[in-house]
Amino acid sequence: MFSIQNIGVEALAEQFGTPVYVYDGHKIEEQIAKMRTAFAGTNLKIKYACKALTNVSIMKLMRKNGVDIDVVSMQEAHLAILAGYEPHQIQYTPSGVAFSEVQEAVEMGLRMNLDSLPLLEKFGQTYGNCFPICLRINPHIMAGGTLKISTGHKDSKFGISIEQAEEINAIVQKYDLNVVGLHQHTGSDFKNANVIIEAAEKLFDLTFKYFPNIQFIDLGSGFKVAYKEDDHVTDMEKLGKEVVKVFNNFCQKFGREVELWFEPGKFLVSESGYLLVRANVVKHNPARNFIGVDSGLNHLIRPMMYDAYHKIINGSNLDGEEKEMYDIVGYICETDTFGKDRLLPKTKEGDIMVIKNAGAYGFSMASNYNSRFRPAEVLIYNGQTHLIRQRETMEDILKNQVVIDL
Template identity: 85%
Template sequence: MFSIQNYTVESLASQFGTPLYVYDGNKIEEQIGKMRTAFAGTNLKLKYACKALTNINIMKLMRKNGVDIDVVSTQEAHLAILAGYQPHQIQYTPSGVAFAEIQEAVALGLRMNLDSLPLLEKVGQTYGNSLPVCLRINPHIMEGGTLKISTGHKDSKFGISIEQAPEIYEIVQKYDLKVVGLHQHTGSDFKNANVIISAAEKLFDLAFKYFPNLEFIDLGSGFKVAYHEDDHITDMDKLGKGVVKVFNEFCAQYGKEVELWFEPGKFLVSECGYLLTSANVVKHNPGRNFVGVDSGLNHLIRPMMYDSYHEIINGSNPDGEEKEKYDIVGYICETDTLGKDRTIPTVKEGDIIVIKNAGAYGFSMASNYNSRFRPAEVLIYNGAAQVIRKRETMEDILKNQIVLDI
């Protein structure tokens, strides 16, 4: 029977019910350690991109391990503060938000990462040089899987085009802006370690030409994790050696040591997460078998939204010799395929079907579509399993609705 740490999935399902998100906290710590090892020899700072998984307890675990935080909304910032972070530990990287949210972020004392010329201009007009700011640069690099998850290519909405460097500098000079950091993010799932080195070198060129007083260079993240046994992943050792070499050479030429920042999200939490579901029905149609589970795109939208692959196993019978090919489908009234043409040990009604790599962008993108409840979340850390979010009830569905006398 499949286990997470010392808990079988059937015991977890029995105790906490399904569908259920389960996170292995020690796996998160293992991933943090891998990053620190890969980039040893630099003044490294990790910022957890918390949009991947925003449960306060996951944030607290990151803070316990000395990982700061990157947020994309002031709501995430408030969660981070509740988790114990100080405002100066929070990097705020908005995209196309109203200026009122920028003002809220400034009032909170967050570190600002600005991603457009109009926003840079408005911050200069409003705050002058009173704020330290970081600039998000679009390096015009196409990496990170499909267009849906690539953010550093020329046609992406994210960042200020590297071709607009003179215009950036003009605004910086106009308002005497205090630029302390340069940032880029190519997107998730890049496989070629050289791509982040190429992006870094573009930021180095900007630093030499325009920005003599930087405190850090932020290379984002996007490291590819394994979604199945033979999957290609980012070679962290190769990446680390290459980045450390060019970064230290940059610091020597720049004349000062600056911090090297990364913003891992998926890399830290993807492999820690499992979505446990129950097989509601096993349906044998002519030419195709279906396993219908008690979850769906409302709880894990990535397969339908990104065509992403998640390994799926029969947690109740992981080593069964008799196998069949199934489509694993959800209970939502849409085409709702979690996994297609999966050959796994024979499934019977009531078996626990486990979807792996569900820690990143699983619960954080979940919804109440079809008025379904969102699942409970459980953290297993140092051998203890604890609920970190209750399963929703009908009260949660109704609590913000106003019933009129119609």
């Protein structure tokens, strides 16, 4: 594992340029181990929600550590295959996609997780009980930091409402569907076990009432990680003890062992990632000071989209005693703020700024807005530094454009 003190940000910036995403492979492995320890005593299966970070090398690292994968598009599924996953290790959880995509997933042999009554009906009409399926249930539980990252409440687009259980069962019986799993995901950044246990118990009730052939219960994820000092995080040890207890009680009442699934994304990769950017300009205005850097919301949209807090460090001047208050802003022609009112060591043009918790939903949500290039990605693992994505060039910007004569 590395820290800001020994990561060598100046050397990395010199070697790979800026902006650049840097990932700590051993931090990812540490998070995987935390989950296995927390839920020891169950038949646990971890599925990486790869939408958080879809670099094939990161997916290969997950596979190396015995972690299966959850995808939400066929493009992610093809990346998972490139990373070495077998189709049966890939769970496909679509949301409002064309049925042709579902058909492609079936033909590929992916595990199907269906999230609407119309899709369930069409799947039954087309395939009957030829394939095992999972059902995504909306448990009507509000969880997560904000509405933008809460997915299990009554007004969410995700999943089949728990109140439609009888309609679900009618379709299942009509087509003799082979339901082997139940799934729920309440949302990101829940802080205690109450939320996930309440959702689990709703799935347990459905299982007892309608689904005697269940092989697994998938409780999603949403574990809270730290974004700042003294930040409230999910107590994984405490959560694990409480979930293991209720889950094993369920299995005992059910009469056989059932697999316990989770599908973490942010929890596995967020803290592993750093976005290194360079200070282009330090501007002292009468009202406030700005550090303008060579990146923006096109590379890390979370602060502007979710009001997300990311700690920012001056990697070129970690221990400077003279400090000033700054806003760290991007180079995009929009209001583009990475961090507001940050007390940092005095910063000068050319300093390398380090944005933490950049592993999840950083590069994966990056764009070419303002026709800017997307950054390079680097993995540090077993003491070696690996370039795992090249920085884009003008050729990448133009390669799919068709320039016509006018």
